[in-house]
Amino acid sequence: xxxxxxxxxxxxxxxxxxxxxxxxxxxxxxxxxxxxxxxxxxxxxxxxxxxxxxxxxxxxxxxxxxxxxxxxxxxxxxxxxxxxxxxxxxxxxxxxxxxxxxxxxxxxxxxxxxxxxxxxxxxxxxxxxxxxxxxxxxxxxxxxxxxxxxxxxxxxxxxxxxxxxxxxxxxxxxxxxxxxxxxxxxxxxxxxxxxxxxxxxxxxxxxxxxxxxxxxxxxxxxxxxxxxxxxxxxxxxxxxxxxxxxxxxxxxxxx
Numbered sequence: 001x002x003x004x005x006x007x008x009x010x011x012x013x014x015x016x017x018x019x020x021x022x023x024x025x026x027x028x029x030x031x032x033x034x035x036x037x038x039x040x041x042x043x044x045x046x047x048x049x050x051x052x053x054x055x056x057x058x059x060x061x062x063x064x065x066x067x068x069x070x071x072x073x074x075x076x077x078x079x080x081x082x083x084x085x086x087x088x089x090x091x092x093x094x095x096x097x098x099x100x101x102x103x104x105x106x107x108x109x110x111x112x113x114x115x116x117x118x119x120x121x122x123x124x125x126x127x128x129x130x131x132x133x134x135x136x137x138x139x140x141x142x143x144x145x146x147x148x149x150x151x152x153x154x155x156x157x158x159x160x161x162x163x164x165x166x167x168x169x170x171x172x173x174x175x176x177x178x179x180x181x182x183x184x185x186x187x188x189x190x191x192x193x194x195x196x197x198x199x200x201x202x203x204x205x206x207x208x209x210x211x212x213x214x215x216x217x218x219x220x221x222x223x224x225x226x227x228x229x230x231x232x233x234x235x236x237x238x239x240x241x242x243x244x245x246x247x248x249x250x251x252x253x254x255x
Contacts, residue, residue: 022136066202
C-alpha cells in the first residue's frame with residue numbers, strides 16, 4: 001500500500017493456539033479428573049458446548065434461541081441433548097453488559113423451564129472463569145462445539161476445541177462471520193443471525209455419521225497442529241526480516 005509517501009506491506013498472519021500445551025493440560029491429572037467428573041454428570045447425554053466471554057459480539061442469546069428451536073423441532077433430543085454454556089465474566093461494571101447477562105440468564109431460565117424433566121436440565125449455565133484443565137475437559141467431552149459469534153476478528157476457541165480432540169471426533173459449528181472460518185472449511189459454517197439455520201446445523205451435527213465426523217476433524221487437527229502459535233511467530237518474524245532486507249537495500253542515506 002502507498003501511504004504517506006512510502007510503501008507499507010500488509011500481510012495476513014492468522015494466530016494459532018499452543019497445540020502442545022492444550023494436549024498437556026488434557027493429559028494432566030487435573031485434566032483427567034475434570035473429564036471424569038464431567039462424564040459422570042453428563043452420562044448418556046449428547047453434549048453441545050459454548051465457551052465465550054460474556055460479550056454482545058458472541059451471539060449467545062441467538063445461540064440459546066437456536067437451541068430452543070432445536071429442542072422444539074427435533075423433540076426426540078429432549079431429555080438427551082444438553083448445552084453446557086460457559087460465560088466468562090467481561091466488563092461486568094458496564095450497564096450494557098449487565099443487561100446482556102440478565103437477558104442470557106432469562107433465556108436459560110425459560111428454556112430450562114420449558115424442557116426440564118426429573119434428572120434432565122437442558123442448559124447447564126456457568127458464569128465464571130475456569131482453569132484451562134477444566135476448559136480442555138469440556139472440549140474433550142463435548143460432542144459439538146458451538147462457536148457462533150455475530151462478528152469476530154479471529155476467535156481461538158474453535159482452534160482450542162480442535163486441538164483438544166485427540167480422538168479425532170466431535171463436530172465444530174462455526175460462524176461464517178468469524179475470521180477463523182477462512183481456515184476451517186471442514187466445520188459446519190453457519191450464519192449466527194439465522195436461528196432456524198443454526199438449529200438445523202445442530203441437528204446435522206447430532207446425526208452426522210462417525211466416519212464423516214472423523215474425516216472433518218482429522219483435517220482440522222492437521223491444520224491447527226501445523227499452524228500453531230510457534231508457526232505464527234516464526235512466520236511473522238521471518239516476514240518482518242525479509243521486508244527489512246528489501247527496504248534496507250533500497251534506502252538511501254539523506255545527508
